[in-house]
Amino acid sequence: MSIRIDKSKCTGCGACTRVCPGNLLQIKEGNEGRKCSIRCSQDCWGCCSCLKECRFQALQFFLGADIGGRGAIMTFRKTRGLNEWEVTLPSGERKIVDIDPGSANKY
Numbered sequence: 001m002s003i004r005i006d007k008s009k010c011t012g013c014g015a016c017t018r019v020c021p022g023n024l025l026q027i028k029e030g031n032e033g034r035k036c037s038i039r040c041s042q043d044c045w046g047c048c049s050c051l052k053e054c055r056f057q058a059l060q061f062f063l064g065a066d067i068g069g070r071g072a073i074m075t076f077r078k079t080r081g082l083n084e085w086e087v088t089l090p091s092g093e094r095k096i097v098d099i100d101p102g103s104a105n106k107y
């Protein structure tokens with residue numbers, strides 16, 4: 001499974017459900033209120049569109065052994081006009097990569 005949902009942070013806003021190319025995310029009404037859930041985690045190909053859409057850092061991308069991640073967790077947030085990707089290693093060590101979206105696709 002690539003995507004994990006931190007239900008304590010999810011507001012049920014639905015923004016992530018509108019960008020998933022596989023239509024894998026849905027909002028469900030439950031005891032905790034409106035929360036996002038993933039329909040079929042095996043079908044997620046890890047495009048990270050949902051992470052970039054969530055303003056509450058409720059989505060986490062799990063970097064499993066299959067892609068050399070050794071169980072690290074990656075999160076996303078926009079800050080100072082930059083896209084900030086934070087990777088937390090199993091040891092607790094954190095690494096931050098800032099990308100300027102204005103120049104990300106320039107070659």
Ligand code: SF4
Nearest residue numbers: 020044046047048050
């Ligand atoms: S990572 Fe991509 S495919 Fe997977 S749930 Fe998010 S938007 Fe959908």
Ligand code: SF4
Nearest residue numbers: 010011013014016054
């Ligand atoms: S965008 Fe974030 S807060 Fe909104 S429904 Fe999706 S996971 Fe929850």
